Amino acid sequence: MTEHSMIIQQGIWARLGLPRELCWGFFGIFLFITGATIEQSWLASLLQHRGFDAVHISLLSSVFGLCVALVSWFSGIGAGVLGLRRLMWVATLIYFIGSVPFIGWALPQGHYPLMVASYALRGVAYPLFAYSFLVWVNQRCEPGILGRAVSWFWIAFGVGMTIVGPWYSGVMLPVIGETATLLSGFVFVVLGAFCALVLNRDRPQWQHEGRLGTALAEGLLVLVREPKMRLAVIVKTINDIGKFSLVILMPVYLPRFGFSIAQWLGIWGLVNVVNIFANYFFGWLGDTIGWRKTVVWFSGTLCGLAMLAVCYAPVWFGNSETALFMALVLYAIGLGAFGPLSALIPSLLPHNKGAAISCLNLGSGLSNFVGPLIVTLCVVPLGVEGTLWVIAILYFAASLLSVPLTLPEEG
Template sequence: MSNLINKIFVSPKLMLGYFGVMIFMAGEGLELNWLPEYLQQSGHMTQAQTGLIYTIYGLMVAISSWFSGVLAEIYGVRRVMFIGLILFYVGSFFFLTFGMPTHNLYWIIPTYAIRGLAYPLFAYGFLVWVAYEAPAEKLGSAVGIFWFMYSGGVAVIGTGYSNVMLNYYHISHLHVLWTALIFVTIGAVVALALSGGDKNSENKKTEKASFSYLLNGLTILTKKPKVAMGGIVRMINTSAAYGFPVFIPALLIAEHYDKDVWLSVVTWLWMVNVIFNLLWGIIGDKLGWRNVVMWFGCVGCAITTFLFYYAIEAHASVLTITLIASVYGCFLAAFVPLSAIMPMLAPKDKGAAMSILNFGAGMSYFFGYFIVTLFIASVGNAGVIYIYTVLYLVAACLMVFVNVGQPKTDSVEHEVAVAVKEAL
């Protein structure tokens, strides 16, 4: 059994950390796909106002994402993850006590922004741990498992739980959000109390002065231009996916689809994404990390983003729209090998490289919402879709230059089969 765990999850410590992140992110993602629409309908807010809320939230996510890597190097992964947990508690308390009940924009923006600082420290801090703990030849698979657990928490457990509580048990939106504290607490206990220490990052922090290493998270952009390119590609990766909830639900209603269609479509999108987060990590180890990101991730998302919008405009069946969204979710996961590419671009500064990757992931929130906020009034829904499509093609062009020497590895399927045989 120990061999099986080591083959699949790299180590027992990482296995517990993976599951802790999944449960934590389930609490973080409860409102991911319905809060903008809820604020527009129940809070009588405009698309621009909800876009502003999420733009500022995304900016906080981006800032916290950058700090997650370098702070994990300086202070250790577990401390940084614990800080993320505390920030989630603080932000949630004020957001749910003063923001949601009053629908007051001046309460919602700052309190929800505090929550935006929380999860990157917890989840992306752990990703630094993965980058150090996993052997180079298994790094693609290891980060694939991370994103599988991360997305599984947000998109499957979190979204599914919300859907059941809201639509079947008719629990209020506010009370559903309060239950997020249960998820994040359990996730934190599993990841922090049970997973043990993080020796790699604890040793790393003693080698550098804190301030100079913090600056290294920025100077690496000039020392390693490919790291900067990788960060931009990661920013583009999920920008459209995060922007969709701001305007696609209203578009579906305007095109005379039932109001529950969006939740159904987006649930399938993320369910498929979760599965392929794991598979693309394995496929990337075989076909090449850059090839998977460039052709399946960038080009695939460009095509399916375009098709997704025009399927709605053409009044296609819900099944057709769901299938296109699911394929988009599949290609969205093909960016997973970026998490293996980035530390290999700067093997002596993995924490700094991962900070740029994490910053790109955080900026993806900000960028996706900002595009909607800035352009929806002037270019409309179609214009926003064109922007997202072009950005994916730009990312493909950047990936041409992000080449890295990829370690050779035996097939993961073979390794798992051997481990199972040994365990039995």
């Protein structure tokens, strides 16, 4: 570890996993994600009201997710060749290039092909920005606080996407409408980039000479050579499939039992407050008892049970906000238990962390693709209930697949 990286571990904030030199970066991630994903909790409902069916909606989300997955994988590799700051500035530019046609033409006119293309381009921005910063965190923080540090990353990410974004949308949609709400996301994105790249004066040093093509090839070869990396990508992919499925399924499923979209947005935002505390708790627990043990014992187990609870809470208790809230709280806690993966996976290949982080980011991005894809493939033949069962089974499998993810020093 370099002298510089040792210096920033000192102090009370560093011991909490939040090095002072990176604080503006974490705050920038929160703001950028809030603006870049401001529509994710209500876009499916909007499209449904405008006449698009569940298949078209989930296909749009799947294409969006596939682009997110590819760029997420690229961010870990490209960071070492092109530089972290450069990638994050490019991400900011791409956000506006994709957002302007999506908001200004495709969505108002209901032009589906342009909607798919522009929304996919817009979707490239946030993983490139956020996961480049995750590389930054892994570079700067020593192993003793890494679990907590990456938990702060996911807290900033989650607060923006699943708490402030839905809450802000719930307040602004009735007042200024969908288009103006989407446009207001531009302000969050600009402020986020300013905080993470201007106010944040830390200079990442993990950059090396090399060709991009060679680095991309190495990123693919590591998946061929390292069985643990393949397992890690699968587990990380399963991590968020529920989150990206629920935002499509619940606006369609819950109205059957008398829930309004406003109720869903309120519950979803409140539940994710719990996830903030769960993220940090499991980050601390992972640093204490081991990252792998934390993931194996708690993550998929709790999330799988939660999917079944979400499925049957409205059936058994009707329009009970309390029952639905408790089911989703269990899910938020389980999601927090996946947090140590962001420390575990890069540590599986200490000699090639760039490629390992690209695998981590690939799994994170694939969740955006696989979650909606599961809905696309399952919702017609199996219904919403059957789809939730499929997701639950995958979560249970994730806990089992995490067992072989031992660190090199563990054998």
